[in-house]
Structure formats: C-alpha cells, structure tokens
Amino acid sequence: MQNRAGYRGSSLEFLTKRNLSPGDMLSIRKGGIEYVGSLLPRYEHADENYLTIKLLNGYNIGVKVSNIESVSKLSDGTEPLFARPTLPRLDSSLPRIVVMGTGGTIASRIDYKTGGVHPAFSAEDIYAVIPEISRYAQIDTVAVLNDYSENIATREWRIIAEAIADKISGGADGIVVSHGTDTMAYTAAALSFALIGSPVPIILVGSQRSTDRPSSDAALNMIAAVLVASRPEFSGVYLAMHSSSNDDSVSIHLGTKVRKNHTSRRDAFESINIPPVATVKGERIQRLGLPKEGKASFALRPGFEEKVALLKFHPGFDPDLIDYLRTRGYKGLVLEGTGLGHVSAKCYEPIRRAVLSGILVGMTSQCIWGRVRMTVYSTGRDLMNLGVIPLDDMLPETAQVKMMWAIKNSHDFEDARNTMIMNIAGELVERSPVDRGQS
Amino acid sequence: MQNRAGYRGSSLEFLTKRNLSPGDMLSIRKGGIEYVGSLLPRYEHADENYLTIKLLNGYNIGVKVSNIESVSKLSDGTEPLFARPTLPRLDSSLPRIVVMGTGGTIASRIDYKTGGVHPAFSAEDIYAVIPEISRYAQIDTVAVLNDYSENIATREWRIIAEAIADKISGGADGIVVSHGTDTMAYTAAALSFALIGSPVPIILVGSQRSTDRPSSDAALNMIAAVLVASRPEFSGVYLAMHSSSNDDSVSIHLGTKVRKNHTSRRDAFESINIPPVATVKGERIQRLGLPKEGKASFALRPGFEEKVALLKFHPGFDPDLIDYLRTRGYKGLVLEGTGLGHVSAKCYEPIRRAVLSGILVGMTSQCIWGRVRMTVYSTGRDLMNLGVIPLDDMLPETAQVKMMWAIKNSHDFEDARNTMIMNIAGELVERSPVDRGQS
Numbered sequence: 001m002q003n004r005a006g007y008r009g010s011s012l013e014f015l016t017k018r019n020l021s022p023g024d025m026l027s028i029r030k031g032g033i034e035y036v037g038s039l040l041p042r043y044e045h046a047d048e049n050y051l052t053i054k055l056l057n058g059y060n061i062g063v064k065v066s067n068i069e070s071v072s073k074l075s076d077g078t079e080p081l082f083a084r085p086t087l088p089r090l091d092s093s094l095p096r097i098v099v100m101g102t103g104g105t106i107a108s109r110i111d112y113k114t115g116g117v118h119p120a121f122s123a124e125d126i127y128a129v130i131p132e133i134s135r136y137a138q139i140d141t142v143a144v145l146n147d148y149s150e151n152i153a154t155r156e157w158r159i160i161a162e163a164i165a166d167k168i169s170g171g172a173d174g175i176v177v178s179h180g181t182d183t184m185a186y187t188a189a190a191l192s193f194a195l196i197g198s199p200v201p202i203i204l205v206g207s208q209r210s211t212d213r214p215s216s217d218a219a220l221n222m223i224a225a226v227l228v229a230s231r232p233e234f235s236g237v238y239l240a241m242h243s244s245s246n247d248d249s250v251s252i253h254l255g256t257k258v259r260k261n262h263t264s265r266r267d268a269f270e271s272i273n274i275p276p277v278a279t280v281k282g283e284r285i286q287r288l289g290l291p292k293e294g295k296a297s298f299a300l301r302p303g304f305e306e307k308v309a310l311l312k313f314h315p316g317f318d319p320d321l322i323d324y325l326r327t328r329g330y331k332g333l334v335l336e337g338t339g340l341g342h343v344s345a346k347c348y349e350p351i352r353r354a355v356l357s358g359i360l361v362g363m364t365s366q367c368i369w370g371r372v373r374m375t376v377y378s379t380g381r382d383l384m385n386l387g388v389i390p391l392d393d394m395l396p397e398t399a400q401v402k403m404m405w406a407i408k409n410s411h412d413f414e415d416a417r418n419t420m421i422m423n424i425a426g427e428l429v430e431r432s433p434v435d436r437g438q439s
Numbered sequence: 440m441q442n443r444a445g446y447r448g449s450s451l452e453f454l455t456k457r458n459l460s461p462g463d464m465l466s467i468r469k470g471g472i473e474y475v476g477s478l479l480p481r482y483e484h485a486d487e488n489y490l491t492i493k494l495l496n497g498y499n500i501g502v503k504v505s506n507i508e509s510v511s512k513l514s515d516g517t518e519p520l521f522a523r524p525t526l527p528r529l530d531s532s533l534p535r536i537v538v539m540g541t542g543g544t545i546a547s548r549i550d551y552k553t554g555g556v557h558p559a560f561s562a563e564d565i566y567a568v569i570p571e572i573s574r575y576a577q578i579d580t581v582a583v584l585n586d587y588s589e590n591i592a593t594r595e596w597r598i599i600a601e602a603i604a605d606k607i608s609g610g611a612d613g614i615v616v617s618h619g620t621d622t623m624a625y626t627a628a629a630l631s632f633a634l635i636g637s638p639v640p641i642i643l644v645g646s647q648r649s650t651d652r653p654s655s656d657a658a659l660n661m662i663a664a665v666l667v668a669s670r671p672e673f674s675g676v677y678l679a680m681h682s683s684s685n686d687d688s689v690s691i692h693l694g695t696k697v698r699k700n701h702t703s704r705r706d707a708f709e710s711i712n713i714p715p716v717a718t719v720k721g722e723r724i725q726r727l728g729l730p731k732e733g734k735a736s737f738a739l740r741p742g743f744e745e746k747v748a749l750l751k752f753h754p755g756f757d758p759d760l761i762d763y764l765r766t767r768g769y770k771g772l773v774l775e776g777t778g779l780g781h782v783s784a785k786c787y788e789p790i791r792r793a794v795l796s797g798i799l800v801g802m803t804s805q806c807i808w809g810r811v812r813m814t815v816y817s818t819g820r821d822l823m824n825l826g827v828i829p830l831d832d833m834l835p836e837t838a839q840v841k842m843m844w845a846i847k848n849s850h851d852f853e854d855a856r857n858t859m860i861m862n863i864a865g866e867l868v869e870r871s872p873v874d875r876g877q878s
Contacts (some may be wrong), residue, residue, distance in 0.1 A: 061598070081718070083568070087757075119523055143540050148777075148781070148784075148816070148818055149777075149782045150752075150777050150778075150781040150782060150784075151784055152754060152785050152817060153754040153755045153783070154754070154755055157754075173440055180606055181778060182777035182778035182781055183754055183777055186753065186754045187754075208716065232873065250633045259693075260778065260805075260806050261806055261807055262781075262806050262807075262808040262809040263779050263781065263804050263806045263809030263810055263811065263812070264809050264810070264812070265808075265809065267807075268809070285791075292689075304755075306755055308754045309755075309756075309757060309760075310751060310756075311751075312749060312750075312751040312775065313589075313842070314625065314749045314839055315591060315592040315593070315596075315622055315626075315629075316743075316745055316747065316748075316837065316839075317626045317748075317749075318748060318764075319765075320767070321748075321763075323506040323762055324760075327868055328757075328759070336751065337589075338589050338621035338699075339589075339620060339621035339699065339702055340702050340703065341588040341702075342587070342621055343589060344589050344590045344592070345587075345589075345590055346590075352606065365702050366699075367700055367701050367702045367707065367805070368700055368701075369700055369701040369702070369704075370702030370704065370707070372702065373702070373703070377587070379587055379589060388750070398440050400753055400755075401754070402754065406500055418514065
C-alpha cells in the first residue's frame with residue numbers, strides 16, 4: 001500500500017509525508033482553484049516535481065507539488081492490481097475475431113506496480129492486458145502494416161482490405177482493425193467501399209491518448225470494438241471510439257459518415273449528419289440509428305485511383321491549381337467549396353477545361369455539416385452546367401476516397417459519375433421531411 | 440382576416456373550405472406523422488398545391504394539400520401587419536452606426552399582406568423593414584461592393600477595411616457589415632487584422648435563408664448586429680448570427696474564432712475552442728466570454744499578400760503541389776494536417792525546399808477543434824525541424840488570412856514568422872490548466 005509507483009524526489013516526499021498513495025481520491029487547492037480527482041501512478045521518466053491527478057471529468061492533469069496550497073484525502077483508493085493473468089481457457093463456441101494491427105501497439109495498459117507500460121501485440125498479450133476480451137471472443141492477431149497513420153493511402157488500403165477478405169473467407173466472424181486516429185476515418189471510408197457488402201462486422205479502433213499514458217482510452221475502445229465485431233447484426237464497416245470524455249461509453253460510427261473533429265479529446269470522432277449507429281456501455285449495446293440496408297453482395301474491390309485530389313477552396317484560391325492537376329493527368333477532383341457548394345467565378349474556366357478533359361469533378365462543402373445544394377444560387381447552377389457533380393451530404397473526405405474507388409472500379413467516366421451519386425455504403429443520407437422543407 | 444395571402448388554386452380552396460388563415464396554429468397529419476405549426480403566407484410564385492407551415496422548431500415545411508390526411512386548428516392567428524411606417528423621428532443622441540452592404544440586399548422582410556418581399560438598401564428602407572432599429576441607432580448605409588461572397592478576397596478586404604476606417608475617422612460609433620455567409624468568417628478574420636485595435640465595434644452580419652423567404656433570419660441578426668455595434672464595450676471585430684434554430688437569440692462571435700459549420704441551418708456559425716463572446720435576446724446582451732484584452736492601438740493595415748495557399752492534406756495528397764506553389768512564387772503556405780499536425784513523410788522534402796526558398800509554412804489541423812501539438816510524435820518534431828510553424832489552436836481559415844496579412848505587413852521572413860505565433864486579435868487562445876494537463 002505504501003508503493004507510490006513512479007514517484008521520486010519532491011513528489012515522493014510530498015506523498016510520503018501525507019501518507020497518500022495512488023488510487024486515493026484527493027481534493028487539491030492550487031491557485032485558488034480546487035481540483036478533485038484520484039492520484040495516478042506515474043511512469044518512469046516523469047518529472048519528479050509533479051503529481052498526476054485523474055479529474056472526475058476523466059482528464060489527467062499534472063500538478064506541481066510546490067504550487068499546491070492544500071490537499072486533503074477524500075477517500076482511500078485501492079491500488080489497482082496488475083499481473084499478467086494465466087491465459088484464459090477459451091470457449092470454442094465464442095465468435096472468432098481477427099485483430100489487425102496497422103502501426104504501433106494494438107493495445108496497452110499501464111502497470112500500476114511499476115508505472116511501466118505493457119504493450120500488446122499478440123493475442124496472448126491482448127488477453128493479458130485486456131482480460132475482459134476473453135469473455136466475448138476467441139481472438140487472433142495479425143500485423144498487416146507498421147506505419148504512422150498519416151502515411152497510409154491507396155496502397156495500404158489495398159493491403160488491409162485484402163487481408164480482411166482473406167480472414168473472412170477463412171471463417172472469421174468479425175474483424176477489428178487497430179489504426180492510428182489521424183487518418184482512421186479515411187481508412188474507414190476506404191474499407192466501406194473496398195469491402196462492400198461484407199458479411200461480417202469490420203470495426204476500426206484507435207486511441208487518442210498515446211498508449212504509454214495512464215489516461216489511455218485504448219482498452220475501453222478495444223473492448224467495445226471486439227464486442228461489436230462479435231455481433232452479426234453489425235455487418236459493414238464501423239469505427240469505435242469514446243462517446244465522451246468519460247471513460248464509460250464507446251460510440252459506433254458508420255464508416256462513411258465519421259470524422260475526427262478534435263485534435264486531442266478522447267471523443268474526437270463524430271458521426272456527421274446522422275447519429276452514431278450504436279453506443280456500447282459495459283456489455284450493453286444500444287442501437288441509436290440504423291444504417292441503410294445494404295443490398296450489395298460481398299465483393300472485394302481493393303483498387304483506388306491515386307490521381308484524385310481534394311482541394312479546399314478559400315479566398316485567394318489559385319484557379320491555376322486546377323489546370324496544374326489536369327496537366328498532371330489527374331482523373332478526379334473533389335472540391336471543398338463554401339456554403340451550399342460554391343467556388344469563385346475565377347475557377348469556372350479551369351473547371352470547364354478539367355471536365356472537358358474527362359476529369360470527374362465533384363462538389364462538397366467545407367461547412368462539414370449539412371448538404372451541398374447547387375440549385376439555390378446562380379453560382380451553383382453555373383457550376384452544375386459546367387459538369388460539376390453535387391455530392392449532397394457526402395463528407396469531403398469520404399467523397400475523395402469514394403472517387404478514388406469509383407474511378408478505379410468503373411469502366412468509363414459515365415459509370416464513375418453514376419457511382420458517385422449512388423448511395424453505396426451509407427455515405428449519402430436522404431433528407432428528412434423537415435429538413436426537406438428547410439432552407 | 441379572410442385574406443389568404445399568396446395562396447391560389449388547390450391550396451386556396453383547401454384553406455377557404457376549412458376557414459383557415461395565415462397565422463393560425465394547425466395540427467396537420469400526413470403520412471402518419473403529426474406536424475404542429477403556424478400557417479405562413481406564401482410569396483407570389485409559390486407552387487399552388489402546397490401550404491407553408493412554420494414548425495415549432497422554427498423550420499418551415501411545404502405540405503402538399505393532396506397528401507394531408509387531417510387538419511385541425513389549434514388556435515386562431517392574428518395576421519401580422521405590415522405597412523411601411525413613417526420614418527421615425529430619430530433621437531440625435533443615439534449612436535451613429537454605418538451599415539455597409541457588400542452584396543445583395545442588406546435586409547428584407549416579407550409582406551404578410553401580399554406575400555411579397557421588401558428588400559432594403561437605404562437607411563429609410565432598413566427603418567421601414569426593421570423599425571426596431573430606430574430605437575438603438577441613427578443609421579447610415581453605404582454599398583461598398585456588390586458580389587457573391589465566394590468572390591470576395593484580398594482586393595475586396597482592402598476596400599471594406601478602408602471604407603470602415605474612413606467611417607470611423609468620420610465619427611461613426613459602430614459599423615455593421617452585411618455579408619454573404621459563405622466567406623463571412625474569412626472576411627471577419629481579415630478585418631480583425633486589417634483594422635487592428637479598432638476603437639469601435641465592427642459587426643459582420645448575414646442571413647442563412649435567402650431574404651426572399653418567409654423564414655429569413657436577416658431581421659433578427661441585423662437588429663442584434665446594430666444593437667452590439669452601438670455598444671462601446673465591443674470594440675473589435677465580431678460576427679452576429681442565430682444562436683439556434685429558434686428565431687429568438689443571436690450569438691456574437693469573435694471574428695478570428697468563428698466558422699461556418701453547417702450549409703443551411705440558421706445557427707450555422709460556431710465559435711471554435713471558445714464560447715461566443717455574447718448572446719443577444721431582445722434588447723438584452725449577455726456576456727459569455729471575454730475576448731483577450733487588445734493592447735494594440737488602432738492601425739489600418741489593409742494589405743494582404745495574394746500568394747498564400749491553404750492546402751488540406753489527405754491520403755494520396757500529391758507532394759508535388761508544394762513544389763508547384765514554390766515555383767509559382769508563393770510566399771506562404773498553411774497546411775491543414777491531420778490530428779495534432781501531421782502530413783505524410785512524402786511531403787518532407789518539398790516542405791524543406793519551400794522553407795529554404797523563404798516560404799512561410801504553417802501547420803493547422805483539419806480536425807477544426809483542439810490545437811496542433813507537434814512535439815508529441817516524431818512526425819511532428821520532424822516537421823518542426825524542417826521549419827514548419829505550429830499554429831496552435833488557430834483555425835486553418837484564420838491562419839491563411841493571417842499569413843496573407845503577416846507577410847504583407849512585415850519587413851522580413853523572421854518578422855512575419857513572429858507575427859504568426861503572436862496573438863494579435865484573439866486568434867490564439869491559451870490552453871486552460873485542465874486542458875494543459877490533458878495532452
């Protein structure tokens with residue numbers, strides 16, 4: 001109980017003098033403000049002059065001991081135990097879930113004894129750091145890539161999609177893809193198209209806190225991902241991440257309608273224009289919205305055209321960029337216009353030239369929420385007359401990924417154009433009757 | 440009372456038979472769903488087969504009379520009166536507010552008698568369509584531009600800024616700039632820098648519903664804008680738009696921290712990373728957050744460098760675009776990276792070449808909320824080593840506008856670089872203590 005894991009020097013002295021230990025619920029006053037939360041263990045190389053407190057809202061703060069005006073213990077904590085459990089005896093009737101790694105560790109959990117971190121790569125490791133998982137699934141792990149997620153693009157999407165199709169044909173009941181959060185939503189969209197009509201659930205999962213930190217959200221997200229991947233009613237591609245800053249609920253987002261909307265919060269991912277498909281609390285899955293009924297039969301189509309750009313319009317946007325991409329052999333162009341789908345009049349001629357050269361040009365909105373409507377103002381009508389395809393409520397990011405896929409998997413321009421305006425994987429949501437009357 | 444303004448044919452017949460008039464609160468059943476709302480008058484060329492209902496949530500819907508299963512009148516409406524009032528006798532002690540037009544009508548209000556629309560351009564027109572304004576201010580109008588807002592850029596920002604400075608030196612107590620919503624947030628940022636330290640409030644205002652529609656939000660937004668413009672405690676640049684879909688409250692956003700986040704909702708504009716500065720309900724202004732105390736003295740600096748691009752990174756992003764902009768003589772580049780501020784490793788060499796050529800390269804995040812932190816992952820540190828400037832919690836759009844301004848108003852690269860990381864007009868918000876511990 002007197003193990004003050006990770007604390008050294010002045011912080012250890014502070015804790016020892018007051019008989020405080022990791023897990024204790026404390027009230028700390030600093031700069032006239034009261035902070036209530038539990039004392040966390042620290043990891044090895046942490047600054048010795050700070051305590052780490054997990055606030056009630058789920059965030060961790062570092063408090064410099066020399067700035068603490070007063071501290072009182074509200075309740076004793078039980079120090080969390082950490083020991084590698086013996087490998088559970090798995091029930092062979094449990095669903096078989098494949099957990100794929102695409103970079104870094106798949107999961108990790110801090111060791112409260114030493115403040116050290118146990119990263120997990122193998123199935124055994126995952127059972128050890130997240131023992132809850134053995135209740136829901138027999139898991140198998142495979143590392144398909146090992147790169148930062150900002151380096152993942154068309155080639156990597158193909159590798160992941162092919163690995164998933166392989167595991168599905170091998171009898172997997174569900175797939176979990178561990179992915180860096182930076183581009184996880186792009187990959188979710190890519191897999192939604194590449195693995196259209198998947199008979200089993202494919203769940204992307206990540207963590208916003210690097211897994212070497214005590215506040216990591218990796219374990220809860222992974223548990224929810226495995227739980228949903230083990231449920232046959234979730235066929236299709238989804239993304240599982242925290243619903244709020246509290247460490248108690250995970251949202252399941254449709255792979256084509258989700259976006260990373262915060263750089264650091266654990267609930268950074270949001271479904272756009274629709275509610276999340278479900279929320280997972282403990283073992284309970286609450287359905288919130290139903291994705292469009294998929295009529296497609298399963299087909300692996302892992303090809304993506306590289307020569308597709310996403311261009312965000314802004315005041316002073318250089319229309320020559322459009323000509324440049326045309327001369328570079330680009331085949332598709334998704335514009336992120338303003339408002340209902342507009343760009344400056346200076347872009348009209350370059351756009352006309354692009355369309356005449358057989359480049360697919362689609363319009364989305366940088367507003368993110370809502371939908372492009374190019375019939376309201378003459379600007380929008382002008383652009384449609386030039387051949388620009390209004391992409392309704394499709395996210396710009398999803399539109400770019402879909403266009404890469406549509407061009408690679410169509411036999412001609414018209415076919416690709418039709419694919420863009422067809423709802424393939426829930427990326428287009430019809431307006432509700434109220435919404436329809438709006439604006 | 441029997442005037443069923445704007446209704447003709449089958450809809451008029453439907454209303455006459457049931458003795459229903461505009462303003463009546465109705466319960467309409469259609470497709471098994473009950474819609475409750477008040478009957479609106481229609482404008483002249485509306486489809487004769489539809490009724491227009493203003494729902495309790497503030498949205499208007501069109502209901503085809505042939506689809507109506509049942510209708511009942513919940514209460515009689517009083518038909519709104521509309522008549523051009525005689526020009527009010529203005530109190531010469533009221534603040535002098537200049538209302539600037541940049542495109543289209545400044546305001547309009549539907550005439551409930553005829554269903555027609557009264558657009559307002561002159562001060563007399565504005566008093567006539569929004570008589571409330573005469574209680575707060577003596578207004579004067581000036582049309583400085585007449586273009587769609589997607590065509591507004593550096594040249595137009597200069598024109599607007601110079602016109603405002605001229606009116607301020609002429610004794611105006613406040614300025615209201617009527618602006619299309621598509622690029623209004625960019626212009627708000629531009630004026631925040633161009634008119635730094637403005638001694639009077641400058642309020643941008645627009646409407647999300649085209650002013651020829653009964654659900655227009657123009658009048659309420661304009662009243663709030665004039666009210667705030669008449670209050671000396673609001674010196675600086677702000678943007679006034681609906682706080683919610685209800686037609687009862689207007690949010691006042693800081694000009695450098697606001698973004699259009701929905702294509703069509705009346706409450707499309709949101710303050711990012713901070714609360715709105717104030718909310719206006721009726722005549723009551725409630726302060727919500729205080730913008731940073733500005734220390735700058737007033738200076739008109741209306742110049743903006745055109746050769747500054749905003750590039751959004753995405754999987755498959757073509758690093759050659761960076762080289763292309765370099766060879767085109769670009770002077771600044773704002774990257775919209777992923778997560779905490781990352782781009783793929785393929786971009787490193789082009790970025791290095793750009794920085795070596797004296798191009799200012801800044802990093803923002805496409806997450807929109809949160810802040811860039813380039814010290815967490817090696818990718819971020821690599822980019823900083825290449826000379827990329829982390830722009831903290833600055834919005835990508837604000838960052839691009841600020842870089843255009845910083846380059847034009849600095850004597851060298853170092854000076855412009857320092858300007859970018861300095862808080863000039865509230866565009867950078869310090870992390871809160873909790874946020875600071877967060878990572």
